[in-house]
Amino acid sequence: MASGLEALTSWVTxxxxxxxxxxxxxxxxxxxxxxxxxxxxxxxxxxxELNQQTHPGCYLHRSDPADVARVEHLTFVCHPQREDTGxxxxxxxxxxxxxxxxxxxxxxxxxxxxxxxxxxxxxxxSPLARCGVxxxxxxxxxANMRIMTRMGAAAQARIEREGMLSNGTxxxxxxxxxxxxxxxxxxxxxxxxxxxxxxxxxxxxxALLGKKCHALRIASNQARSEGWLAEHMLIVGIENPRxxxxxxxxxxxxxxxxxxxxxxxxxxxxxxxxxxxRTIGDDICWMRPGPxxxxxxxxxxxxxxxxxxxxxxxxxxxxxxxxxxxxxxxxVALTADNQPxxxxxxxxxxxxxxxxxxxxxxGPAAHPNSRFTVSARQCPTWSQEAEAAHGVPISAIVFGxxxxxxxxxxxxAHHWSHGVLVGASMGSETTAAATGTVGVMRRDSMAMKPxxxxxxxxxxxxxxxxxxAGARLPKVFHVNWFRKGRDGKFLWxxxxxxxRVLEWMIDRVxxxxxxxxxxxxxxxxxxxxxxxxxxxxxxxxDELLAVDHAGWQAELAAIGEYLETCMPRLPERLRxxxxxxxxxxxxxxxxxxxxxxxx
Ligand code: GTP
Ligand code: SPV
Ligand code: MN
Numbered sequence: 004m005a006s007g008l009e010a011l012t013s014w015v016t017x018x019x020x021x022x023x024x025x026x027x028x029x030x031x032x033x034x035x036x037x038x039x040x041x042x043x044x045x046x047x048x049x050x051x052e053l054n055q056q057t058h059p060g061c062y063l064h065r066s067d068p069a070d071v072a073r074v075e076h077l078t079f080v081c082h083p084q085r086e087d088t089g090x091x092x093x094x095x096x097x098x099x100x101x102x103x104x105x106x107x108x109x110x111x112x113x114x115x116x117x118x119x120x121x122x123x124x125x126x127x128x129s130p131l132a133r134c135g136v137x138x139x140x141x142x143x144x145x146a147n148m149r150i151m152t153r154m155g156a157a158a159q160a161r162i163e164r165e166g167m168l169s170n171g172t173x174x175x176x177x178x179x180x181x182x183x184x185x186x187x188x189x190x191x192x193x194x195x196x197x198x199x200x201x202x203x204x205x206x207x208x209x210a211l212l213g214k215k216c217h218a219l220r221i222a223s224n225q226a227r228s229e230g231w232l233a234e235h236m237l238i239v240g241i242e243n244p245r246x247x248x249x250x251x252x253x254x255x256x257x258x259x260x261x262x263x264x265x266x267x268x269x270x271x272x273x274x275x276x277x278x279x280x281r282t283i284g285d286d287i288c289w290m291r292p293g294p295x296x297x298x299x300x301x302x303x304x305x306x307x308x309x310x311x312x313x314x315x316x317x318x319x320x321x322x323x324x325x326x327x328x329x330x331x332x333x334x335v336a337l338t339a340d341n342q343p344x345x346x347x348x349x350x351x352x353x354x355x356x357x358x359x360x361x362x363x364x365x366g367p368a369a370h371p372n373s374r375f376t377v378s379a380r381q382c383p384t385w386s387q388e389a390e391a392a393h394g395v396p397i398s399a400i401v402f403g404x405x406x407x408x409x410x411x412x413x414x415x416a417h418h419w420s421h422g423v424l425v426g427a428s429m430g431s432e433t434t435a436a437a438t439g440t441v442g443v444m445r446r447d448s449m450a451m452k453p454x455x456x457x458x459x460x461x462x463x464x465x466x467x468x469x470x471x472a473g474a475r476l477p478k479v480f481h482v483n484w485f486r487k488g489r490d491g492k493f494l495w496x497x498x499x500x501x502x503r504v505l506e507w508m509i510d511r512v513x514x515x516x517x518x519x520x521x522x523x524x525x526x527x528x529x530x531x532x533x534x535x536x537x538x539x540x541x542x543x544x545d546e547l548l549a550v551d552h553a554g555w556q557a558e559l560a561a562i563g564e565y566l567e568t569c570m571p572r573l574p575e576r577l578r579x580x581x582x583x584x585x586x587x588x589x590x591x592x593x594x595x596x597x598x599x600x601x602x
Contacts, residue, residue, distance in 0.1 A: 006163065006166045007162045007163040007164060007165055007166020007173070008162075008163045008166065009166070010166055010172075010173075011121075011136060011159075011162060011163070011166075011173070014136075014175055015027070015119055015136075015138065018117075018138050018177055019117060021105060021108050021109060022108050022109075022110065022111050022112035022117060022138075022140070022177075022179065023110045023112060023113050024112035024113070024115055024116060024117035024140065025112075025113070025114050025115060025116065026115075026116040026117065027116070027117045027119065028116050028117070028118050028119065029119045029121075029159075030118055030119060030120045030121065030145060030149075030154060030155055031155045031156045032149055032153075032154045032155015032156060032157070032158070033155065033156075036149075036155075037146060037149055040142045040145055040146050041062065041146065043142060044062075044064075044142050044143065044146070045062070049064060049142065049143055050062040050063065050064055050143075050331070051063040051064075051065070052341075053332070053337075053341055053342065053343055054340055054341040054342045057327075057340075057342050058327060058328065058330070058342060058343065059328045059329070060328050060329035060330070061326075061327075061328065061329065061330045061331075061332065061343065062330075062331055062332065063331075063332045063333075063335065063337070063343065064143055064331060064332070064333045064334075065333075065334060065356065065357065065358055066205055066206050066333060066334055067183040067205070068357055069183065069184075069185050070183050070185075070204050070205060070206045070209075071206060071334060071370050071372055071438075072206065072207070072372045072435060072436055072437050072438045073206075073207060073208045073209055073215070073257075073436060073437045073438070073453065074185070074188060074190065074204065074209060074437070074438050075093075075437050075438070075439070075453050076093070076438075076439075077185075077188050077189055077190060078092075078093060078189075078190040078192075078453070079092070079093045079094060079095045079100060079189065079190070079191050079192065080092040080093070080094060080192045080194065080220060080456050080457070081094065081095050081096065081097045081100045081191055081192060081193050081194075082094070082097075082194060082195065082457065083096075083097055083195055086458065086572075087457055087458055087461075088457065088458065089455075089457060089458030089459050089460065089461070089462075089569070089572070090458075090459065090568045090569065091448075091451075091452055091455055091458070091459045092455070092456070092457075095191070097193055097195070097196075100189075100191045100193070100200075101191075101193075101200075103189065104189050104191050104200045104202055105200075107179075107181060107187055107189070107202045107203070108177065108179060108200070108202060111140070111179045111181060111202075112140045112179060115140045116140065116142075117138060117139075117140055118138070118139050118140070118141075118142070118144075118145045119136060119138055120136060120137040120138070120139060120144075120145055120148050120154060121134065121135075121136045121154065121155065121156075121158040121159035121162055121173075122134065122135055122136070122137065122148055122152035122153060122154045122155075122158050122213050123152065123153040123154075123157070123158040123161055124152060124153075124213055124217060124218050124222075124289075124303035124304070125153075125289065125301045125302075125303045126153075126301065126389075126390050126391065126392055127153050127157050127158065127161060128392050129301055129391075129392040129393070129394070130392065130393075131231075131289055131291060131299075131301045131392075131393075131394055132301065132303065133173075133174070133217075133222065133225070133303070134158055134161055134162045134165065134173040134174070135173050135174035135175070135176060135212070135213055135217050136159075136162065136173055136174075136175060136176065137176040137177075137178055137212045137213065138175075138176065138177050138178065139178040139179070139180075139210070139212075140178075140179050140180060141178065141179075141180045141205050141210065143205060143331075144178060144180075144205065144210050144211060146331060147211050147308070147331060147376050148211055148213060150305070150306040150331070150376050150377060150378050151211055151213060151214060151304055151305060151306040151308060151376065152213045152304065152305055152306075153305055172197055173197070174197045174198065174199065174217045174221055175196075175197065175198040175199070176198070176199040176200075176201070176212035176213075176216065176217065177198075177199070177200045177201070178199075178200075178201045178202070178210055178212055179201075179202050179203075180203070180204070180205040180210070181202045181203040181204075182203065183203060183204065183205065184203060185203070187202070187203050188202060188203030188204050188209075189201070189202055189203065190204070190209050190216065192216060192220045192221060192456060194220070194221055194224040194456050194457065197221060197225075199212050199216045199217065199220075199221065201216065206333075207308060207333075207372075207374065208308075211308065213303075213304075214286070214287070214304070214308065215453070215454055218233065218287045218289070218303045218304070219233055219234075219235060219287060219451070219454035219455075219456070220454055220455075220456035221456060222289065222303075222456075223451070223454070223455050223456045223457065223462070224456045224457055226289070226291075226465075227457065227461070227462070227465050229291075230291065230292070231289060231290060231291035231292075232288075232289070232290050232291070232298075232465075232466070232469075233287070233288075233289050234252070234254055234287070234288045234289075234290070234449065234450075234451065235254050235256075235261075235286065235287065235288075235449070235450040235451050235454050236252040236253055236254045236261070236284075236286075236287070236288035236400075236450075237252065237253050237255075237261040237262070237264055237265035237283075237284055237285050237286065237288070238250060238251070238252050238265070238283035238284040238288050238300050238302055238395065238397075239251050239253070239264060239265045239266075239267070239280060239281065239282060239283060240280070240281030240282075240283060240386060240388060240395065241278070241279075241280060241281075241502070241505055241506075241509060242278065242279040242280075242281070243277075243278055243506070243509060244276045244277040244278065247509070247513070248281070249398040249399065249509050249512060250283065250300065250395040250396060250397050250398060251397070251398060251399045251400075251401060251505060251508065252288045252290065252300055252397050252399075252400050252401070252477070253400070253401035253402070253403065253482075254400070254401070254402050254403075254426065254429075254449050254450040254451070255402075255403045255404060255431075255450055256404050256405075256429075256431045256434070256436075256447045256450045256452070257434055257436030257437065257450075257453070258310050258372070258434035258435060258436040259403065259404055259405055259431055259434065259450070259485075260403070260484060260497075261285055261286055262285040262286070262307060262309045262310065262319075262322065263318065263319050263322075263497075263498060264501055265282050265283070265284065265285040266280065266282045266285070266319065266321040266322060266325075266382055266383075266384050267280055267319075267321075267498060267499050267501060267502055268280070268319075268320055268321060268498075268499045269499055269502050270499050270500055270502065270503070270536060270537075271536065272535055272536050273502055273506075278502065280384050280502075281384060281385075281386035281388060282321075282379070282382050282384040282385050282386060282389070283300070283302050283386055283388060283389045283395055284300075284301075284302025284303075284304060284379075284389065285302075285304075285307050285309065285379075286304060286307070286308070287302065287303050287304055288300050288301075288302060289301050289302075289303050289394075290394065290397060292469065292474060293393070293396070295396075295475065296473045296474045296475035296476075297396040297397065297475045297476075297477075298396070298397045298469075298476065298477060299393055299394040299395065299396055299397070300394045300395055300396075300397050301389075301391075301394040301395075302379075302389055304379070305378065305379055305380075306376060306377055306378050306379050307322075307325070307375070307376070307377050307379055307382070308374055308375075308376050309322060309326075309374060309375050309377070310372070310373075310374060310436070311332065311335050311343075311345040311369055311373040311374055311375055312345045312346045312347055312367070312369055312371055312373060313345075313346070313347045314326075314345070314347060314348075314375075315347040315348055315349075317498075318347070318497075318498045319498065321382060321383055321384055322375075322382075324382075324383055325377055325381045325382040325383070326375045326377050326381075328381070329377065329378065329381065330375050330376065330377040330381075331375070331376040331377075332373070332374075332375050332376075333373060333374050333375075333376070334356040334369065334370035334372070334373035334374070335356060335369045335370075335373045335375075336352040336353075336354060336355050336356055336361060336368035336369045337352065337353060337354040338350050338351060338352065338353055339351070339353045344368060344369065345368070345369030345373055346367050346368065346369060352368035352369070355367075355368045355369075356368065356369050356370040356373055370435075371435035371441075372434075372435040372436055397477045398477055398478070398509070398512045399477050399478050399479070399480055399508050399509070399512055400422065400426075400477045400478075400479045400480070401479075401480045401481070401482055401508070402425055402426045402429050402449065402450070402479070402480070402481045402482075403429075403481060403482040403483055403484065404429050404430055404431025404432070404447060404450070404483070404485075405431045405432040405434075405483075405485040406430060406431065406432075406444075406483045406485060406486065407432070407485060407486065407487040408486065408487070408554075409551060409554045409555070409558060410481070410483040410486065411483065411486070411526060411547060411548050411549065411550060412482065412483060412484075412486065412494075412495055412504065412547040412548060413480060413481070413482045413483075413504045413507065413508070413526070413527065414480065414481050414521070414523055414524035414525060414526050415478060415479070415480050415508070415511055415518060415524050415525040415526075416478070416479040416480070416481070416524050417524060417525070419467075419469070419470040419476050419479065420467060420470065420576055420577070420580050421479070421524070421580055421583075421584070422478075422479025423463060423466045423467050423479075423577060423580070424562075424577055424580040424581060424584070425479060425481050425524070426448060426449040426466070426479070427448045427449065427459075427463050427466075427562075427566065427577060428446070428448070428558075428562040428565070428581075429446065429447050429448055429449065429450065429481075430444050430445065430446050430447065431444070431445070431447050431450075432444055432445075432485075433445060437453065446565045448462075448463070449462075449466075458569070458572050459568075459569050459572075460569035460570070460571075460572025460573045460574065461572055463569065463573070463574050463577050464572070464574040467574055467576055467577065477512075478508070478511060478512050480508050481524070482501075482504060483495075484497040484501060486546070486547060488543065488546065494543050494546055494547050495539075495547055496537065496538075496539070500537060503532055503533055503534065503537075504532070506533060507527050507531055507532055507533075510531075511525070516528070516531050517531075518531065521550045522550075522552070522555070522584055522587035522588045522590075522591055523550055523555055523584065523588075526548055526550065527548060532544075552588055552591045552592050553592060555588050556585065556588045556589065556592065559581065559584055559585040559588060560585070562581055563578075563581050563582075563585065566578060566581060
């Protein structure tokens with residue numbers, strides 16, 4: 004086998020022959036390199052300097068107005084066999100996909116610099132980490148990759164070292180901003196070749212190839228064949244006053260609260276009692292069974308690419324503190340004194356995200372998917388455990404989405420197979436994180452609909468396969484922070500108060516609380532949620548914890564239909580779980596007195 008360096012240089016030579024750049028720059032990840040890129044982008048107008056008194060080291064990037072979010076309809080997973088891609092992805096035959104996108108790459112870097120960006124997803128010395136190299140013509144992408152990944156010389160050294168090993172093959176990503184024409188834009192994945200080709204977008208998950216393309220779509224394939232999981236999950240450590248620390252991994256769809264939960268600030272009474280929060284990751288979790296049978300998790304990322312709108316001192320003071328310096332903002336608005344601004348912040352916008360004088364008639368001042376890119380180390384709750392090579396042990400897995408009705412605040416799955424069903428059944432209203440209509444309910448199994456790089460049926464089977472002799476699997480829960488009352492307002496205060504729900508989970512994990520058995524799972528008993536200091540009326544709590552059996556019967560039928568889309572690869576065990584829950588609901592409805600009861 005060729006050494007890692009030979010494999011890398013020959014691929015770079017090949018890509019340079021295709022794209023024909025004027026210069027090739029191998030990134031070392033140094034401060035000097037980052038600063039030079041920033042200076043260059045300030046000159047070219049790719050970056051605008053923000054108020055350096057209030058926001059030192061902060062810059063604004065305005066992306067093309069037609070390039071502001073992930074593009075799921077232009078994202079392809081190109082397995083050699085169409086069936087392996089599944090109903091959850093768009094497919095193109097690999098040859099056709101290469102031909103189509105290579106025609107766009109042909110000579111596209113003429114007169115420009117090609118950056119070679121070696122990166123490591125995960126702590127550089129972790130056996131769970133994986134490397135990649137992104138070739139790009141966008142200095143904005145390079146600067147973002149430096150913040151979001153362990154980028155540069157150390158990653159390249161690991162690639163060179165691992166070239167000799169069987170599992171050492173790095174993921175090859177080729178990216179060009181192209182003309183930013185949505186008609187000439189593709190995000191292509193070739194799992195069998197461990198490669199990614201992305202053309203025509205400079206935005207977020209479309210262009211920072213280490214993130215969704217590598218760490219989820221490609222890695223989910225590697226995880227499947229190597230016996231681990233690559234998931235769209237935050238990782239948070241919760242230390243209670245007893246001194247117990249539990250790590251919780253939670254999968255919510257895009258813009259549904261992962262960043263917020265990962266760095267939550269406990270309610271005042273919890274802080275007084277000594278509760279502590281440790282942030283490990285806010286978007287992606289790679290986990291595998293350890294020798295003790297537990298799932299051990301790492302965050303493959305080194306930074307946050309977080310949603311700006313809604314981030315404020317009331318909801319997420321930790322994030323606000325994190326992004327007060329050395330942050331790249333994308334598509335936010337500006338105040339009169341050149342500070343970044345978005346909906347939810349105090350102050351007044353003067354320039355909107357497109358650089359125009361702000362006019363409410365043009366819509367929000369900041370784009371709804373405007374974001375910040377910042378090193379995770381700047382987060383006040385960032386934990387050294389995020390650098391642990393072996394990862395952290397996961398006590399609970401949480402699924403959740405935006406469900407304005409039906410779905411209670413929290414419930415626990417009966418066992419692992421039921422937990423897999425709960426994850427597979429997830430639904431949520433769509434958000435501005437992807438192009439398309441916002442606020443439409445869709446199924447989003449494990450929050451991986453846009454990110455699972457293979458057939459959902461095989462994916463569910465992979466999840467089920469962890470239930471083995473000797474396994475000490477986490478408990479599985481489902482939450483819904485987004486239930487609305489008759490007045491159309493959220494019933495649950497959310498944010499820091501979500502710790503109250505996490506506390507219940509931890510007590511369940513520790514066997515300290517009984518909960519209440521229902522057909523859909525185990526809910527908190529009447530006095531089991533600690534609600535001191537909360538302005539929540541009795542009827543609101545009742546609504547939040549109600550199980551509407553008839554409504555759930557219809558939901559289970561809809562889930563059954565949805566699971567059918569994975570046939571013939573739907574695991575029989577999952578179908579049986581769906582039937583078990585559906586039958587338990589039917590049984591409940593046959594006993595009118597019990598069916599009326601809430602909890
Ligand atoms: P991606 O980065 O797209 O994967 O998003 P995310 O899952 O990290 O979502 P994030 O934490 O950035 O939250 C997205 C939006 O949901 C923000 O506007 C938040 O203010 C809002 N949000 C987060 N948590 C809560 C909550 O507990 N309750 C309510 N009502 N809104 C929340
Ligand atoms: C998401 O959409 O889930 C994100 C943002 O985390 S992006 O990196 O653009 O995919
Ligand atoms: Mn995400």
